[in-house]
Amino acid sequence: MRFGFFDQLPCADSQVESRRYEDILAQIELGDKLGFDTVWLGELHFGRSSSILACPLMVLAAAAQRTRRIRLGTAVSLLPLHSPVKMAEEAATADILSGGRLEFGVGRGTSPIHYTGYNIPIDESRERFEEALTVIREAWTQERFSYHGKYFQAEDLSVVPKPIQKPHPPIRLAANSPETFTIAGRLGLPIFASPLINPPDRLREYVAVHRETLKPGVQQNIALAFPVHVAPTREQARRECEPSLKNFFRAAGERLQPLGQTTGQEYATFRDVLARLERITYEDVDASMAVFGDPAHCIDRIRAIKEEFHADEFLAYFNQGGLIEPATVRHSMELFAQEVMPEFR
Numbered sequence: 001m002r003f004g005f006f007d008q009l010p011c012a013d014s015q016v017e018s019r020r021y022e023d024i025l026a027q028i029e030l031g032d033k034l035g036f037d038t039v040w041l042g043e044l045h046f047g048r049s050s051s052i053l054a055c056p057l058m059v060l061a062a063a064a065q066r067t068r069r070i071r072l073g074t075a076v077s078l079l080p081l082h083s084p085v086k087m088a089e090e091a092a093t094a095d096i097l098s099g100g101r102l103e104f105g106v107g108r109g110t111s112p113i114h115y116t117g118y119n120i121p122i123d124e125s126r127e128r129f130e131e132a133l134t135v136i137r138e139a140w141t142q143e144r145f146s147y148h149g150k151y152f153q154a155e156d157l158s159v160v161p162k163p164i165q166k167p168h169p170p171i172r173l174a175a176n177s178p179e180t181f182t183i184a185g186r187l188g189l190p191i192f193a194s195p196l197i198n199p200p201d202r203l204r205e206y207v208a209v210h211r212e213t214l215k216p217g218v219q220q221n222i223a224l225a226f227p228v229h230v231a232p233t234r235e236q237a238r239r240e241c242e243p244s245l246k247n248f249f250r251a252a253g254e255r256l257q258p259l260g261q262t263t264g265q266e267y268a269t270f271r272d273v274l275a276r277l278e279r280i281t282y283e284d285v286d287a288s289m290a291v292f293g294d295p296a297h298c299i300d301r302i303r304a305i306k307e308e309f310h311a312d313e314f315l316a317y318f319n320q321g322g323l324i325e326p327a328t329v330r331h332s333m334e335l336f337a338q339e340v341m342p343e344f345r
Contacts, residue, residue: 001306001344002313004038005031005333006075006225008051010251010322017052023326025063027318030330032067034337038103039063040075040192040225040315046113049251057094064098073103075192075225075315076174080108080128081118084135084152085159092140092163100164105192106133107174111255127151130183133171140168172223181206185213190221192315195289199276200308207309221312224305227290228316229324230335234293240328241292242282244321249280251321291316295339302340314344 007027011020028039041059044051053059060072072094077087095102108125115122131149138145139159147154163169173184175191176198184191191210195203211220227248229241286292291301302314316336319329 001311002037002223003316003337003341003344004036004040004071004073004223004313005228005316005318006040006042007053007317007319008042008044009053010050010248011048011052012247012323013049015322017048020052020322021059024059025066026326027329027333028063028070028072029066030333032070034333035341036070036333036337038071038073038313038315040073040103040105042075043078043109044111044114045081046117047111047251047255049247050255057090060102061094061097064094064101071101071103072098073172074105075172076105076107076109078109078114079106079132079136080120080125081114082132084132085139085154085157087132088136088139088159089161091136091169092159092161095163095165095169096161100169102163102165102169103172104169105172105174107176107192108180110176113255124151126179133187137168137171172221175206175210178206178209181210182213185210188215188218190223190312192223192225194225196225196227200288204309220310222309223313223315224309224311225315225317226305227285227292227320228298228318228332228336229290229292230295230298230332230340232294234297237292237294238282238286240332241320241324244319244323245282245285245290246321247323248321253278295335298336298340299343302344306344 007024009020009024011017031039041053041056042051043053043056045054056074063072091102091104108129112122128151131152135147135152138147140163144156144158145154146156172190172192175181175184175193193203198206207222214220227245229237231237231240291298305311318332
């Protein structure tokens with residue numbers, strides 16, 4: 001089982017943006033030293049309290065210069081918002097600068113403000129995503145290629161540089177809606193998933209859909225993301241992480257609010273998420289959507305998660321909400337790496 005950690009770098013009014021970037025780079029350095037397999041950074045826009053990670057590939061390129069072993073991933077790059085040719089160039093550059101350590105997580109995102117801000121109709125997101133992914137793969141694997149789609153066109157184009165990893169960096173798809181689990185299966189792609197988006201009973205159902213949609217011989221690969229905080233006791237873990245967790249849900253609810261008025265079946269998942277956010281408690285999260293507590297409790301929780309979902313990678317979100325002090329985050333990561341991870345290796 002691989003272990004990684006995730007962040008989307010929220011920045012509260014009381015925090016300084018440059019300091020927050022130093023925080024995440026220091027956290028990645030620490031993860032490299034502690035033996036984490038991966039780090040994953042989200043791409044979000046236009047909401048400081050939720051995230052200031054507008055350019056995760058740029059941050060990962062900086063992290064590549066400070067680390068030697070840990071693999072560096074996007075979770076996710078929002079393909080419908082960007083030129084796929086430019087995205088292919090930037091991701092290949094990050095792969096080169098990291099010595100072939102890039103993991104390319106992709107998705108469509110959940111926030112309407114992303115599409116409003118980039119002046120792209122959100123109803124086009126699925127088609128744009130599939131076209132962009134096709135173009136990026138062609139750009140990475142062909143010396144020259146042509147493509148004539150609904151949104152993207154290329155004629156006898158040579159895209160450079162090429163990534164170090166062949167045929168290209170590993171690609172992983174964020175699966176939130178039922179349709180996306182099916183698309184990931186059809187494309188034979190590994191997936192990200194989280195019980196914060198789909199509750200455990202629904203997540204089990206969708207993971208099964210992904211597995212059943214895969215072509216014969218293609219092995220299912222699932223990375224599950226959970227909020228995590230490790231402390232000497234369960235009570236201390238709650239004291240240290242609960243205010244930051246509440247801040248995360250408040251900011252997430254604000255960003256998802258427009259989806260509550262969006263019609264269309266594909267956004268039903270996010271309307272459900274919004275309804276859950278409005279009534280969620282710490283006890284709800286602790287019971288089934290997070291790993292909070294002393295090392296022994298965390299081991300038991302992750303063992304149950306692995307058995308229930310057959311997860312291949314566990315992603316820990318150590319500072320969900322962004323308000324936990326860096327020294328406290330560091331201690332949580334150290335306890336997790338030294339006392340929890342060895343039980344699964």
